[in-house]
Amino acid sequence: LASNEWKKEPTKVSVKDVEIGGEKIVVAAGPCAVESEEQVETVAKAVRRAGASLLRGGAFKPRTSPYSFQGLGEGGLKILRKVSDEVGLPIVTEIMDARDLPLFKQYDIDMLQIGARNAQNFTLLKEVGKFGKPVLLKRGMANTVEEWLQSAEYLLSEGNGNVVLCERGIRTFEKATRFTLDIGGMVAAKMMTHLPMCADPSHPAGKRELVHSLALASVAAGADMLIIEVHPNPEKALSDSEQQLTPESFEVLMNRIKALANAL
Ligand code: PEP
Ligand code: MN
Secondary structure, three states, rough: EEEEEEEEOOOOEEOOEEEEOOOEEEEEEEEEOOOOHHHHHHHHEEEEEEEEEEOEEEEOOOOOOOOOOOOOOOHHHEEEEHHHHOOOEEEEOOOOHHHHHHHHHHOOOOOEEEEEHOOEEEEEEHHHHHOOOEEEEEEEOOOOOOHHHHHHHHHOOOOOEEEEEOOOOOOOEEEOOOOOOOOHHHHHHHHOOOEEEOOOOHHHHOOHHHHHHHHHHHOOOOEEEEEEEEOOOHHHHOOOOOOOHHHHHHHHHHHHHHHHHHHH
16 A cells, blocks of 8 residues: 555645645654753744744653653643644654553644654554554664565555655664664655655764754655754753754754755
8 A cells, every 4th residue: 555556646644734745845843852841832933933844842752771761741742732732833743652542632643653663563553553643654773665664554554544754764883873864765665655755864863963964865865854853952952962953053954955955
């Protein structure tokens, strides 16, 4: 169902009034993790002003260590809903456990993210497929393009066609970056499917100095959407502090993205 042999026309995914897979490059931006209402509000207003059309932020965080900040959980969803309504940007946020679906319904979360670590959690994929809201499906850090598309198949076969794929870097021997953004794999996947393609330049970069270049490379390679981490005070962030952009740097990046998109 994900194959473009089965469906020839490109799929457009609508998240409220935001269309992904159309002419315009859609940018989702916001903090790695929801930390407080003030933090999300500050960043949401800044990224909206700079031209983002979706608000990102994790309430349930898949941290490597159980002793690291795990996210605010339900409190985080509540903050996202409130700020989203206030600022007018639909939300994309990660779901880690199907048992939380009632909360995602209660707070009317606009787009559900399946993170890299759950990209092959098939029971979660099936339940999220049944849920019906648009999905941002990250590529697992050790998944081939074929495996990634099979994960999308789990969502589509449950009747949810509103799926956006997201390349976020894979594990390789290279340590100069946190993950290796697989631009070639992203382009190859795009040639095999009708689903829109997102790129996450933040997680493969691992360092904010690299984020602009990876974002621009993704746009040049045909990404329909970008998801970028922005924090009002990255140094103080409770997660992924090294890679989050300041609002000022994000604004500069948005202008560079617009200029590049116009030139393509
Ligand atoms: C995230 O987007 O916050 C995240 C945890 O991403 P990934 O699943 O790609 O590591
Ligand atoms: Mn993060």
